[in-house]
Amino acid sequence: MPRATSFTAERxxxxxxxxELLASCGDPDGLAESLVAAQREQGLWLGDRPFCSVARPRLxxxxxxxxEEHAATHLCSALxxxxxxxxxxxxxxxxYLGHFEEWAQTILxxxxxxxEAWSILRLDSFLTEEGLRFVEANGDIPMGSVGxxxxxxxxxxxxxxxxxxxxxxxxxxxxxxxxxHTFMHAWxxxxxxxxxxxxxxxxxGGMQDTFAQLNEAALRAQGFEATAVYPADLDFxxxxxxxxxxxxxxxxxxxxxxxxxxxxxxxxxxxxxVKAEAVCMVNPFRSAVLSNKSLFALLTDPEHDFGFSATxxxxxxxxxxxxxxxxxxxxxxxxxxxxDLVEWVLAHRDELxxxxxxxxxxxxxxxxxxxxxxxxxxxxxxxxxxDSVVQRxxxxxxxxxxxxxxxxxxxxxxxxxxxxxxxxxxxxxxDRISSAEITNVARGGSIVPTFVIDPR
Numbered sequence: 229m230p231r232a233t234s235f236t237a238e239r240x241x242x243x244x245x246x247x248e249l250l251a252s253c254g255d256p257d258g259l260a261e262s263l264v265a266a267q268r269e270q271g272l273w274l275g276d277r278p279f280c281s282v283a284r285p286r287l288x289x290x291x292x293x294x295x296e297e298h299a300a301t302h303l304c305s306a307l308x309x310x311x312x313x314x315x316x317x318x319x320x321x322x323x324y325l326g327h328f329e330e331w332a333q334t335i336l337x338x339x340x341x342x343x344e345a346w347s348i349l350r351l352d353s354f355l356t357e358e359g360l361r362f363v364e365a366n367g368d369i370p371m372g373s374v375g376x377x378x379x380x381x382x383x384x385x386x387x388x389x390x391x392x393x394x395x396x397x398x399x400x401x402x403x404x405x406x407x408x409h410t411f412m413h414a415w416x417x418x419x420x421x422x423x424x425x426x427x428x429x430x431x432x433g434g435m436q437d438t439f440a441q442l443n444e445a446a447l448r449a450q451g452f453e454a455t456a457v458y459p460a461d462l463d464f465x466x467x468x469x470x471x472x473x474x475x476x477x478x479x480x481x482x483x484x485x486x487x488x489x490x491x492x493x494x495x496x497x498x499x500x501x502v503k504a505e506a507v508c509m510v511n512p513f514r515s516a517v518l519s520n521k522s523l524f525a526l527l528t529d530p531e532h533d534f535g536f537s538a539t540x541x542x543x544x545x546x547x548x549x550x551x552x553x554x555x556x557x558x559x560x561x562x563x564x565x566x567x568d569l570v571e572w573v574l575a576h577r578d579e580l581x582x583x584x585x586x587x588x589x590x591x592x593x594x595x596x597x598x599x600x601x602x603x604x605x606x607x608x609x610x611x612x613x614x615d616s617v618v619q620r621x622x623x624x625x626x627x628x629x630x631x632x633x634x635x636x637x638x639x640x641x642x643x644x645x646x647x648x649x650x651x652x653x654x655x656x657x658x659d660r661i662s663s664a665e666i667t668n669v670a671r672g673g674s675i676v677p678t679f680v681i682d683p684r
Contacts, residue, residue: 242287242396242681249388250283250636257634259283263382264632271442272378274435274669280379281674282629283636286643286659290399290682297655299360300351300647302543303527307349307365309534310523315514320532324522324553326615328586331489335513338503347515348410350658352646353547356623360645362547363622364583367518369482369511370648371435372658372675373403374442380677394684401657401678404446406650411510413651415478418508424477426454429462429498431491435670436482443480462497469501479509485516486586521585521617525551530560551619554582554611562620570608573618577604585615593666597621629661629676642667643676 253259260283267278288296314320315336321329350370353362380400383389392398415424426447430440440456447454457471469476479498488495501507517523526532527548536544550562552569559569573580577596584592594607611618625643630636641661648656662673669675 238289238681238683239287239292243284245395246284246287246388246392247630249391250630253388256636259386260632260634260636266382267379270378270382271438271445272375272382274438277674278632279375279669279675280382280677281632282641282661282676283632284629285380285383285677285679286627286645288401288657288678288680290680293401293657293680296353296360296645296647296657299362299543299547300353300649300655301653302537302540303351303362303547304349304365304649306527306534306536306540306544307518307523309536309540310526311367311518313532313534314523314526315517324526325517325520326522326585328517328520328615331485332514332517334489335485335516338499339512339514347511347518347651348407349515349518349649350646351649352644354622354625354644356625358623360547361549361622363549363581363619364521364524365518367511368485368516369436371439371482372646372660372669373407373648373656374439374446375675376658376677377402377404377446378442379675380679383677383679397682397684399680401680403648403656403658406648406654406656407443408447408450408452409652409654410650411478411480414510415508420477420508423452424508425475426452426478426480427462427471427476428454428456428480428482430456430458430482431487432458436484440482443482459491459494459498464497464501464504464506466500466504467506469497469507476507479507481509481511481513485513488513519586521551521583521619522553522615524548525553525617525619527551530564549620549622551617553585554608554616554618556612569618570612573608574605577601579621581619581621582607582611583617583619584611585617595621595665598665624665627661639663641674645678 264278267273272279321332325332347367348370350366351362352364353360428440428443430436444454444456455471461472463470502509527544528550552559556570559567561567561572577599580596582594596604599607626640627643628638628640631639641663642665643661644667646658648658657678659676659678660667660669660673661676667673
């Protein structure tokens with residue numbers, strides 16, 4: 229398998245050409261203002277900022293994208309094997325899900341049929357000097373697709389994009405195609421016929437609400453009957469789920485499972501419909517288990533045999549950093565050596581990250597190299613008292629982008645690349661940049677559209 233870093237020269241040349249075209253445009257300040265204004269007009273906006281804050285897309289060689297797609301596909305397959313075993317075996321759930329185990333029991337009762345094949349999964353990764361390194365998975369409500377595709381269309385409308393295409397064969401990396409495919413796959417395998425009536429469910433306010441409104445517009449533009457609603461808009465009569473009085477066949481859930489639990493009274497219509505199998509839901513609640521970081525850590529733990537294929541084992545060795553569920557006792561270190569896990573973690577803070585197993589948005593993440601010794605000791609003590617994992621640090625991914633401001637000033641950003649893996653094998657990436665090492669959009673990160681290129 230080729231290393232992603234072998235494509236650096238090709239990517240650098242394309243980036244330089246894009247920047248030259250940007251510098252030569254007749255009205256650079258007007259171009260920056262128009263891209264910002266277009267995002268505001270189209271709802272590609274979060275709080276006080278546009279989704280995309282830079283004037284260049286991420287440019288990826290076609291052969292490089294093949295590496296990313298191959299890795300994501302096989303890692304997703306391996307993770308689902310871990311997921312299935314953990315849900316099937318109570319001893320594994322109790323050992324690795326911690327406080328999540330009680331919630332897992334609830335969803336197993338709520339969803340009598342296994343719906344994992346209907347799930348959208350997003351893997352978050354960094355392109356390091358050693359190659360791609362995947363650090364976690366999002367199987368709860370992996371968002372970003374509709375924002376990514378909206379920004380892509382704005383870049384495609386630019387005159388400089390048309391000039392760029394004269395030198396390069398360019399394929400926009402569209403994500404929402406996979407979303408629509410998943411909805412139809414889930415609906416048909418659930419037993420539905422024709423076209424489902426869709427509601428996109430979020431709580432009022434916040435990023436999920438923003439994406440719900442964008443998804444409503446995108447689905448309607450493709451001919452679907454779709455409405456963005458809140459829990460108060462739902463009613464279940466024991467047979468059919470309705471949203472604002474209209475029958476709903478498929479629910480696209482944009483609510484974190486922990487918010488659903490905390491606001492369960494509001495969610496009773498949906499929960500009743502799911503339990504009665506009166507509605508098809510994407511993502512199903514049980515797919516949230518895929519987000520539990522203990523499952524991701526189990527990919528590199530030799531203590532259990534999950535039946536990984538040779539290709540899956542190769543992908544894990546090549547792309548997954550060492551990780552463990554944090555607990556007192558003996559374990560295996562990054563080189564397979566036997567270690568006292570807590571002592572080893574305390575002694576190697578410069579190369580480690582601590583993460584809560586079932587939080588999202590970068591909440592509670594501790595970067596060892598950013599901590600002093602006493603600060604790290606306190607972080608480890610907190611992590612031991614909660615459900616947490618420890619993971620080996622991966623190399624930084626840094627790139628220079630022109631900011632979407634007058635004069636297009638250059639700035640160095642941290643960058644990640646996050647493949648969505650859809651049922652049927654379609655893979656498309658969602659990319660983020662940030663001035664901070666945690667690149668989450670909810671914490672100030674920016675969406676960057678991806679274009680796959682080949683020289684003409």
